[in-house]
Amino acid sequence: MLDIREKSDVIVIGAGHAGCEAALACSRLGLSTVVFTMSADNIAFMPCNPHIGGSSKGHLVREIDALGGEMGKVIDKTFLQSKMLNTSKGPAVHSLRCQADKMEYSKAMRRVLEEQDNLTIKQAEVSEILFEDIEDETLRREGYKRRIIGVKIFSGIIYEAKAVILCTGTYLKSRCLTGEAITYSGPNGLLPSNYLSESLIKAGIELRRFKTGTPARMDGRSIDYSKMSEQFGDTPVIPFSFDTDPKDVQKPQVSCWLTYTNEKTHEIIRQNIDRSPIYAGIIEGVGPRYCPSIEDKVVKFPDHERHQVFVEPEGTYTNEMYIDGMSSSLPEDVQLAMYRTVPGLENCKIVKNAYAIEYDCLCPGQLHPTLEIKDIRGLFSAGQFNGSSGYEEAAAQGLYAGINASMQILGKDYIYIDRSEGYIGVLVDDLVTKENFEPYRMMTSRAEYRLLLRQDNADIRLRKKGYEVGLISEEKYKKLLLKEEQIQMEVDRLKKTVVGANARIQSFMEKNGSSPLKTATSLAELICRPEFNYENIKEIDPDREELPFDVTEQVEITIRYEGYIDRQQRQVEQFKKLESKLIPADIDYDDVSSLRLEARQKLEKFRPVNIGQASRIGGVNPADISVLIIYLDSLRRGQSDEN
Amino acid sequence: MGSVLNNFKDDTICAIATAMSDAGIGIIRVSGKEALQICDGIYVSGKKEHTLLSHDPNTIRFGYICDEDGDNRKIIDEVMISYMKAPHSYTKEDVIEINSHGGMLVMNEILSLLIKKGCRLAEPGEFTKRAFLNGRIDLTKAEAVMDIIGAQNKFALESSRSQLQGSISKEVKAIRKELLYNMAFIESALDDPENYDLTGFPEKLSGVINTVSFKLRKLVSTADEGKIRKEGIKTVIIGKPNAGKSSLLNALYGSERAIVTDIAGTTRDVIEETIRIDDIVLNLVDTAGIRDTDNVIEKIGVDKAKDKIEEADLCLYILDSTSDIDDEDKAIAGLCSNKKTIVILNKNDLTGSIKITKDILPMLFSEREDDNIPVITASLLNGEGIDELKKSIADIFFNGDIAPRQEIYITNLRHKTLLEGSIQSLELVLRGIEDGVSEDFYMVDLTNAYTLLGEIIGEEVGDDLVEEIFSKFCMGK
Known part of the structure; x- marks a missing residue:
């Protein structure tokens, strides 16, 4: 040893x-x-x-x-x-x-x-x-x-x-x-x-x-891109990280390519479906419905005449291309025949076969x-x-x-x-x-x-x-606080700043295809009109200070979608009430009389930490939750009585 | 989820506290923070200048429950109203008890009014539950409370079972299925925008929602079935002189199994007589007019007749099949063009001289939107045709069932509230589409409509949507 x-x-x-x-x-x-x-x-x-x-x-x-x-x-x-x-x-x-x-x-x-x-x-x-x-x-x-x-x-x-x-x-x-x-x-x-x-x-x-599962990787030289439609990236590029400077991500981009399967592809799959390890019962694992293999798509959606196939680069270090949308666990010979029915892949050479993994x-x-x-x-x-x-x-x-x-x-x-x-x-x-x-x-x-x-x-x-x-530095956090403050101040300012129904404003409204103002209106209300946004009302908002895009973006969303956002906020308040009712870690569900057997078993299995989580467990219904709440309450009262 | 959240609501709830029968006196109980304000909104004191807000706790006062619609004030009932101030009440919240004259019609109308003003219909056992949660009931009684609440499971099970057999639930399920499909389509497109395109979809969805809303409105009216069952169908008999109105009346009396009260003591004078044929209750309007002159139109004037017809649930339109249709017939037909109507072609025993047959009706009712008017050929003098009439009424009001289904009225009111809520949400979806709001926003309202409908049949949303997305749409690359 x-x-x-x-x-x-x-x-x-x-x-x-x-x-x-x-x-x-x-x-x-x-x-x-x-x-x-x-x-x-x-x-x-x-x-x-x-x-x-x-x-x-x-x-x-x-x-x-x-x-x-x-x-x-x-x-x-x-x-x-x-x-x-x-x-x-x-x-x-x-x-x-x-x-x-x-x-x-x-x-x-x-x-x-x-x-x-x-x-x-x-x-x-x-x-x-x-x-x-x-x-x-x-x-x-x-x-x-x-x-x-x-x-x-x-x-x-x-x-x-x-x-x-x-x-x-x-x-x-x-x-x-x-x-x-x-x-x-x-x-x-x-x-x-x-x-x-x-x-x-x-x-x-x-x-x-x-x-x-995963699809095949192909030799890029064997693909005829002229039969596919080119998919470009966005300009300008928006970075993922809040800490990345947008200037650093503006660079030439590589294209992807779109093509489709067809009836011939599907025919080959159908003829060979018994050789698929999943349909032959060799695979015991459960696969995701979200990323179905191409054979799954063909079997489950027989009325679809075609399925999208995106051809995407694996990197700059290789000419291998990833055939997105056609993952498969069919045998190699079937794979080759199937891929070669797809426009642009007629002469394709497979570097790595598609496979399923358990x-x-x-x-x-x-x-x-x-x-x-x-x-x-x-x-x-x-x-x-x-x-x-x-x-x-x-x-x-x-x-x-x-x-x-x-x-x-x-x-x-x-x-x-x-x-x-x-x-x-x-x-x-x-x-x-x-x-x-x-x-x-x-x-x-x-x-x-x-x-x-x-x-x-x-x-x-x-x-x-x-x-x-402790993963975000003081400096970054302060930057965020400043951003939040700027957003709030700008939203308040736009709500308070009112433009009158005078000739200059009316002509601005007309120019932008919006109906004339009947009374004095706040800039915030204007932003809510579909014809307007934060940017294009600049002309009638001379007092505006220059703000970074990530601030003005939040300002616009906050104002424009206020009604919907408020409604969700109210739903969240209800939700939070349930989340704040904690269930003691040592609860014995056998002590909770009136719980149905199924609910008792499920609660015992998942041992939720709060009532909200309990209510989301399948097989626990609203009446069970009522029972649980009352039990917890009686427990609480019992304890306070003892004290 | 909605009903789970009810556990934590401190909103104001109401329910009929006495037995669900036409007793002499009934009590409606209201509990919650806004009990006083809400009740004050529908209460007018016997003494002027007195409002509920100035009502001393633990006293009882006389007054009226009124439905005020703009300047229109409709008195619903004379009541005694008592106020128990928190925490000295059963629930330890502010509680108002309205002692009404009873009668399901009146009680339910008061209940509806309270809901309109912001109360929520209490769940079974909710007053007791609040009493417990607020510490009114001590621990020794807690077990009993648990049993009551525990019984909800059984209650929920049973009511969902009976709903399963009901036509409302069948329809609600079909509607939910349709909404779910469209929701799943939107979600698929949001999740996989390169594969599913929403161009032109909002217009299509508007169409779907209009159809669905129409169906829901119809359902709301069938949710009234329970009410009509219990309280009767307001019926007006119309027709020209000598068409046979009094014969109909007599024939109805002849087949009557029991005469119910003549509803004295209510504040409404519209309904004059009530006849029950098996399980169908007809509240006949203006029978006096018929008896006196055999001509309602003539006696009360066309305008008044119009009002009576407007208030009625059902028009029984009697035609003398031995005389030709004239302008007066058309005028009468026009009066009931928006009402549920059954045409009775009387005197069909005079076979030789029949001049009107069923074929003539489309011409007579050219103004009607639905041309589906039941026609009964009858010989009222001989009492023939009444059975068929009964069947027609059942078809119109009770989906063909003469015997009532085992439904609790309170459930219906809950259904109705939920149905109306879902109609409102769907209207918000339509408004969103009109305003050009994007799909992910009006999905909030669409989901809400779907959830409310789910509460009717006791189904939570759960993972329906995700399941539907995967089963109907081919997702993922």
């Missing part, structure tokens, strides 16, 4: 998008941190699509940035193309998406980790988690049974730590499938992690099997809203291991778990973001409260207060929390 013991505060298992954010957060908060990776040359690797952001995911990146995470800054340095989606729609659904240079992204993130104080990168396979029983009564009342003490790596060396964060992504007992060909590997031929699962199961953690992951109902495993103190988990999908979802959880692990060690208050404060809050709450039966992807429709959760105000929503935990 090797007798080397290393000590640190935090161990992060995995250096993907979750692991990187977790490790950076902990080390930046002053804790000595070791991050384990199966391959130090593949840190922050993007095994699937080559983009960061997109609808609702772009929001997550902005929130990560607001809290002091790294993803936004790295993509700002390494993007190939940038696009703001949904600009024709309301500001709440505007979403930034960048094509990434995969290699550059990975290298840049690796460099950030390498330059970070308190952080050590270690290439090794963690094979075991180590824990001990908890005797402490207070902790036991909080629901803890064991405490994490460290991990053991494959060589037998033990690393001790106060907290461990599981960020194993798709690597646990993973296997890749291309038709009948099965490889027992992680994504892109990387090593899988084959031992940790058993150790987790031994620790009483419930695992399950999920699946996801892996072990956690049933996240076992997690606290802090992303700590409920009964093992100090064991946190984040990312795809928690049953989510996507780089951004992973990074958000990594940051969240990293902060909370640090707060626990430092003896400070946990960070908590609720559903009305951020997409991260929605993501974490959905994961720990709802029973997801497929890899979970963020969507704007999951955020019930999304008019408030915009990508443009992520800093206003969350920077303060980032500052409080």
Whole structure:
């Protein structure tokens, strides 16, 4: 037996998008941190699509940035193309998406980790988690049974730590499938992690099997782009990070290409569907409905005559192109035939086959809203291991778990973001409260207060929390306070500044195709008219001071959408009342008479921290909630009577 | 979610506190911060210059409940009203009790008025629950309260079961399905804008919403079914002299199984006699007119007749099938062009001299929007045609069921409130579309309409939307 013991505060298992954010957060908060990776040359690797952001995911990146995470800054340095989606729609659904240079992204993130104080990168396979029983009564009342003490790596060396964060992504007992060909590997031929699962199961953690997939990568020279339509980036480019100077991201961009499948493609898929490992029953894992394979699309939507296919660069270091929209686990021969029916891909050469990947992951109902495993103190988990999908979802959880692990060690208050404060809050709450039966992807429709959760105000929503935990500097926080003040003053000024119905104003109204004023009107009211915005009323607003764009943007949104925003605000107030009713950690649901059996079981399983969370658990109905509230109230009264 | 949030509401609630029957006296209880203000808004004291706000706690006063609509004041009932000031009341909140003359019609009208003024209809057991939460009931009684609230599960189960069989719930489900599809389409387009395009969609959605709103309004009127069941159908009999109005009246009396009260003591003089045929109650308007002259129109004048018809739920229009249609017939038909109408072609026993058949009706009712008028051929003198009339009335008012379904009136009022709320939300969607607001904004109102409708059938929103997106739209690259 090797007798080397290393000590640190935090161990992060995995250096993907979750692991990187977790490790950076902990080390930046002053804790000595070791991050384990199966391959130090593949840190922050993007095994699937080559983009960061997109609808609702772009929001997550902005929130990560607001809290002091790294993803936004790295993509700002390494993007190939940038696009703001949904600009024709309301500001709440505007979403930034960048094509990434995969290699550059990975290298840049690796460099950030390498330059970070308190952080050590270690290439090794963690094979075991180590824990001990908890005797402490207070902790036991909080629901803890064991405490994490460290991990053991494959060589037998033990690393001790106060907290461990599981960020194993798709690597646990993973296997890749291309038709009948099965490889027992992680994504892109990387090593899988084959031992940790058993150790987790031994620790009483419930695992399950999920699946996801990726399309083929093709030799760029074999693609005929003249048959596809070119997709350009935006000019000017808007950066992801609130700290990136917009001037630094204006650069030549690389195009993507759009083409479509057709009936011939679908015919080939239908003829060979029995050779798909999923339809043949070889795959046991559950796949995401959001990222369906092309065979799923063809089977589930038989009336669709075609499906979009985006051809996107993997990076500047290679001519490989990513065939977005056609992930598959069909055998190689079927893949080639199928891809070659697509206009522009008739002579394509596949560098890397499409494949499906299966892996072990956690049933996240076992997690606290802090992303700590409920009964093992100090064991946190984040990312795809928690049953989510996507780089951004992973990074958000990594940051969240990293902060909370640090707060626990430092003896400070946990960070908590609720559903009305951020997409991260929605993501974490959905994961720990709802029973997801497929890899979970963020969507704007999951955020019930999304008019408030915009990508443009992520800093206003969350920077303060980032500052409080210690990831946002005093200087940056003061900058935000100044911005908030400027917004408020300008909104007030526009509401108070009134223009009369005089000839000059009327002619201005006429010139802009707006109906004449009947009485004196405030500038704020004018901005609410569809013909006007903050910019184009400048002419009749001579006292205006020059303000930065991020201020005037907030001013305009605040004024224009006031009615809708107020209504959401009222919904949030109702929501907050439920969230503030806490449920004691040691509640015994068997003591709560009148609860229905199903509700009792579900409450026992999820052990929600507050009434709001309890009300979102499937199978717990409003009457059960009433019962619970009354029980809690009687408990409270009972205690105060005793006192 | 909506009903969960009710647990924390400190808004003002109201409910009928006495049994749901036509008793001599009924009590409506109002509890909450605004109980006094809200009740004051519908109360006029017996003494002038006295308002509820100057009402001493724990006293009872005489006055009137009035529905004021602009300058129009309609007295609904004479009442005794008592005020118990917080915390010296059952719920430890301000409580007002309105002692009315009872009768479901009056009580429900007062209840509706309170809701209009800002009260919320109390959930079952809510007064007791508030009493407990506010510390009025001690711990030893808490168990009993728990049982009451616990029973809600059963109640919810049962009522949702009975709703499942009801036509309202079927319709609500269909409407929700349609809304959900459109919501999912919007969400798909917001989530995957490169794949789903919303160009031209708002116009299409407007069309859908108009249709849906129309259906909901119709539902609101069927939610009134319970009311009509209990309180009867205000019916006016019209027709030219000698067409057979008094024969109809007599035939109705002949088939009557029980005469209900003549509703003396109410402040309204419109309804004069009530006849119950099996489970259908007809409140006949102006029967006196018919008895005296056999000619309502002649006796009370066309204007007055118009008013009577305006107030009625149903017009029974009797034509003498042996005489030709003339201008007077057309004028009468015109009067009831906006009303539910049943045409009775009388004297069909005189087979040789029949001059009017069903075919003539489209010409007679050319002004009507719906041409779906039931026509009954009858020989009223012989009492023939009454069964068919009964069936027609049931078709019009009760979806064909003569026997009432097991529905609680209070549920209906809750339904109605929710239906009206969802109609309002849909109107906000339409306004948003007109104002050119983008989809993600009016989704708020669309979702609200969907949620309210869900509360009617006891379904929470949950993950419906995400499920629908995935099942109907091909998402993701």
